[in-house]
Amino acid sequence: MGGRFTSPTALADALAATAAGHRPVAGGTDLVVGTRQGKWSLPEDLVALDRIEELRGIEETSGGLRIGATTSHADLAGHPAIRKRWTAIADAASIVGSPATRHIGTLGGNLANASPAAETSGPLLCFDAQVEVRSTAGSRRIALADLFNGPGRTTVRSDELIVAVELSELAGVGSSYVRLEFRRQMEIAVVGATAVVSLDGAIVIDARIAITALAPTVRRVAVAEFALVGTDGGPDAAAEAGRLAAEAATPISDVRASLEYRRAMAAVVVRRAVTGAIARARGETIPIPASASLFGAR
């Protein structure tokens, strides 16, 4: 029976394997679980990334953060700098699946899988994440917005690996990620929203808003961002941003929700995400995960 497997400790060996046609497996919580669900069969040849030390971990750099591709959701959710300064990422990572999913599932896998409902994508888009991908031929940096190419599709070539995600520091911002969920845990976002805002006194001077499970890829919504800038970010402004984002959304109907319900709920989650981000920018405490803290928030 075919099927080759390699589990290197050096990144160079992993890149040689992808160049030779091996598919990467990190936690396997998408790749292997999908085979158990009968969605696809396991790729013939695999290279496991979990023993490569240099791919894992979160490093504070002079300008921000560098997060290794195999960093787990649990490590993202627990990291003090992420919780304090890139809070929406912690909101997102802390509600992925169950404790087991969060310990085994990785950031690189979440991005490479490119689900329109992926939890970490919205916060990372709003924080202008740059993705470093590498092959035996060298490395290149891709803005996260240019990585997603449709549901389940990315611009990462099959011989390349995502090695890290880089974030620059945005001074004085407040952020939050909120998803609509039918249950608290083991859920996939029905719809989700991220907001990242900066204030000058009481006025919003910068706003980034992304929508999740509301378009073929997770994406930002410029009309809602423009509308929020210059306002006080209060209930009316948050509701207006929600209304505009819902209008711009292009959701689908599936087993979890109809298109109409998703669009209606888009307005609600965007409003909550904006409310949470504004409150955090003002220094108020909204416990992580914001989804649970802002449930029912007007």
Next chain:
Amino acid sequence: MRYLVTLQVNRTSYPVELEVGRTLLSVLRGELGLTGSKEGCDDSECGACMVLIDGRPVNSCSYLALQAAGRQITTVEGLASGTKLHPLQQAFLEHGAVQCGFCTPGMLISATALLAANPDPTEDEIRAGLSGNLCRCTGYVGIVAAVRSAAAELANAD
């Protein structure tokens, strides 16, 4: 291709020959005879197959056995010391946390991971810690009570 590797389960080394697609659960049950871990859904929904790998909970039904090679694997068989039950096992018995018992090995493993990370969890934290484990019998109330009581027991023992 088949690969000869060593699985370290409950501090015992087992040499095994594996194909790439073998899941850890199928090896534990089928090759090593460790049938404590159960197969419920076989796709990461129910938690009946939960084991610890290097102390972290993993759905073994959906994890490649080759990725677990050389790491410390703990199954429910590894919780008791000889004939003395682990405080969590004892508490499950005392609080009616077991009916048919199918979810119990996975519940015990998730609870072990939870208490290692958070020795004094609130009820909400216990429910979140066990959120990857489904029980169709007990209604969970006894399970939550058992975890709480084992936490107190373990705190007193220290």
